[in-house]
Amino acid sequence: MLTHLQPSSAAPGRVVILGAGGFVARALATRLTASGIPVVAVPSRQIDLAAAEAGPALAALLQAGDAVVMTSALTPDKGRDAATLMKNLRMAESVAAALAARPCAQLVYLSSDAVYDWRHPLVAETTAPSPTDLYSTMHLAREQLLGAATVAAKVPFCILRPCAVYGPGDTHNGYGPNRFARTALAEGKIKLFGGGEEMRDHVFIDDLTAVIELTLRHRSTGTLNVVSGRSTSFAEVAAQIAARCPKPVAIEPQPRGGPVTHRHFDPSALLRAFPQHRPTDLASGLPRLLATP
Amino acid sequence: MIGFVGLSHLGLNYSLATAAKGFDVVAYDPDAALATRCTTGNFPIEEPGFKELFAANRGRLRYTSDAALLAQCDLVFYALDIRTNDRNESDTGPLTKLIHDTVPVLAAGTTVVLLSQVSPGYTRQLVADLTKRPEVKARTFYYQVETLIFGAAVQRAMEPERYIVGSADPTAPVPARFAAWHAAFQCPVLVMRYESAELAKIAINFFLVSSVSTTNTLAEVCEAIGADWNEIAPALRLDKRIGPHAYLKPGLGIAGGNLERDLVTVRSLAARHGTDDRVVAAWQANSVYRRDWALRCVHQKLLGRVRDPLLAVWGIAYKQDTHSVKNSPSVELLRALPGVRILAHDPAAQLPDTGCGHVTVVPGPLDALEGADALLVMTPWKVYAGITAADIKARLKGRLVIDPNAVLDEKGCRAAGLDYHRLGC
Numbered sequence: 001m002l003t004h005l006q007p008s009s010a011a012p013g014r015v016v017i018l019g020a021g022g023f024v025a026r027a028l029a030t031r032l033t034a035s036g037i038p039v040v041a042v043p044s045r046q047i048d049l050a051a052a053e054a055g056p057a058l059a060a061l062l063q064a065g066d067a068v069v070m071t072s073a074l075t076p077d078k079g080r081d082a083a084t085l086m087k088n089l090r091m092a093e094s095v096a097a098a099l100a101a102r103p104c105a106q107l108v109y110l111s112s113d114a115v116y117d118w119r120h121p122l123v124a125e126t127t128a129p130s131p132t133d134l135y136s137t138m139h140l141a142r143e144q145l146l147g148a149a150t151v152a153a154k155v156p157f158c159i160l161r162p163c164a165v166y167g168p169g170d171t172h173n174g175y176g177p178n179r180f181a182r183t184a185l186a187e188g189k190i191k192l193f194g195g196g197e198e199m200r201d202h203v204f205i206d207d208l209t210a211v212i213e214l215t216l217r218h219r220s221t222g223t224l225n226v227v228s229g230r231s232t233s234f235a236e237v238a239a240q241i242a243a244r245c246p247k248p249v250a251i252e253p254q255p256r257g258g259p260v261t262h263r264h265f266d267p268s269a270l271l272r273a274f275p276q277h278r279p280t281d282l283a284s285g286l287p288r289l290l291a292t293p
Numbered sequence: 294m295i296g297f298v299g300l301s302h303l304g305l306n307y308s309l310a311t312a313a314k315g316f317d318v319v320a321y322d323p324d325a326a327l328a329t330r331c332t333t334g335n336f337p338i339e340e341p342g343f344k345e346l347f348a349a350n351r352g353r354l355r356y357t358s359d360a361a362l363l364a365q366c367d368l369v370f371y372a373l374d375i376r377t378n379d380r381n382e383s384d385t386g387p388l389t390k391l392i393h394d395t396v397p398v399l400a401a402g403t404t405v406v407l408l409s410q411v412s413p414g415y416t417r418q419l420v421a422d423l424t425k426r427p428e429v430k431a432r433t434f435y436y437q438v439e440t441l442i443f444g445a446a447v448q449r450a451m452e453p454e455r456y457i458v459g460s461a462d463p464t465a466p467v468p469a470r471f472a473a474w475h476a477a478f479q480c481p482v483l484v485m486r487y488e489s490a491e492l493a494k495i496a497i498n499f500f501l502v503s504s505v506s507t508t509n510t511l512a513e514v515c516e517a518i519g520a521d522w523n524e525i526a527p528a529l530r531l532d533k534r535i536g537p538h539a540y541l542k543p544g545l546g547i548a549g550g551n552l553e554r555d556l557v558t559v560r561s562l563a564a565r566h567g568t569d570d571r572v573v574a575a576w577q578a579n580s581v582y583r584r585d586w587a588l589r590c591v592h593q594k595l596l597g598r599v600r601d602p603l604l605a606v607w608g609i610a611y612k613q614d615t616h617s618v619k620n621s622p623s624v625e626l627l628r629a630l631p632g633v634r635i636l637a638h639d640p641a642a643q644l645p646d647t648g649c650g651h652v653t654v655v656p657g658p659l660d661a662l663e664g665a666d667a668l669l670v671m672t673p674w675k676v677y678a679g680i681t682a683a684d685i686k687a688r689l690k691g692r693l694v695i696d697p698n699a700v701l702d703e704k705g706c707r708a709a710g711l712d713y714h715r716l717g718c
Binding site for chain 2: 122229281
């Protein structure tokens, strides 16, 4: 649930985006710039948040009126081991140190729906987080670490937990719409685990950046799941992509590695927080993905 | 003479029912303006049959702000409603103050009965505190469970199913005057220790909540798989373990405040005593989730598709036949749609002071429909059931009708080409 410290929408003075080389960060920078909001994009090559000197370096860059959006994370494709976990935690520690030295106007942390146990069939913000691997443990630990730091520094703190994000410009190749679109266009096939029965909530990238912009404009605090509220099976996603491709696409079943799991989200808190937000449905989002996969 | 203290919903109904059974009644409240208002028949509550019953029995009923009149009573009921806060926590402070302020007036032989909704342990502590005060002459204290239902308060006060009485000594007979009052209502009387009676009230509400929550959980499954809960419910009513009067109608969560208050009370007791409250937490979560059914529905069906929509909302009260908007799903919906143009109607309830500035109240239900893109029937008032699909179709600009409680003629709406949605299907 979010609380808006700024009930009327107002553009932040400046937004510092950490992890600026990533999929979400790039889309966010484009959006904010188009909205006339000054953006300072900080990629890892400029400040490696996992490095020892990162905290002071970031503090030197921050101004009191800045809103900071932390998208930086080593995702599971970069490693699922303890070393990756510790690097990710050091990134949060650096941000915490920077905030202690130079408190800013707001911190928005991009967490993940991974903090919830897969056994919850319907997830809401009131669902208790229950990490099941090091990646989800990392996000929850970062939420706690940054939460404590922002309380100490008196910085408004907003946690966003998006579910599976898809859209043009994705740098990952995770199982789902992005990979399906790429292989459909390049190879004329989509590989599905089992029958693709698993239900998932897929969020279009523009919806996520729109919600981030709203949290910045309202200086929101609290925790919010960024979801569409409508889950679709991977089989249905694959079928919709195949139907939109210019050439025939074969959908190829592959052996399934684990049991079938489903995930649905209650979007009520998002609808209440931002009544003007209109989630993009797959029928609208997939053509835009296929246009620039 | 029988006395009532506290002219809120509970006190007004029970004092009137007592007068209607032939007893002379003094009904006291420290608010002189309220007592005067009631004397003139201008009551702050809306209940079917109340005004008629008052008209027939006003000769035996005296509303007053003069506490000294309570000295004439040999049986006095304390019936102040217990307010709850935004977290559904009870505030018994005003009741406790009212009791301590007025009990010293009562005569030595007076029987005192507490009707207000208190938490387990309250009555015994209250009695212990009162008996320490030398100026308190009354020495006989009971707690009696009330099961007032908003919108059916008069009927239930006049025709109770049973009385549950909490006593310091359940083995001792109740005083003759109290027994005579019970006899007038011709129903079973169960006497038990204070704590049992206090918890019995909560137990009744818990079984209601469990029925409501079970119904809502399965109604949503119906919506997902193409079943219809209305076809299932009759089968359950014929099951002896469930019964013909079970709460089997899907709804927008648990509203009104009283049931939520008891859930909060038991979670507080569980936390203090280390008992398992996980099922209670699940009921609370399910209630909030189902409350927002209409919000999700209108977002999904309309708000993402129509620019600057106009909504018609019928019903503001938390349920029919009441003016109360406490925990009303309708009010929660209105507050969740700031910036959306809304025309709303309710036969009795008014908009709350906060969060509804974007809503315009109109005098009649049909007035709300003119040019609207969708109709949401948020409170199942009977007056709405009488409005035909043709009347709706003629005025509504769009086709969407969201009728969670199935107030309207579903077949008629569908036949008229309206895009009709209700709970459980």
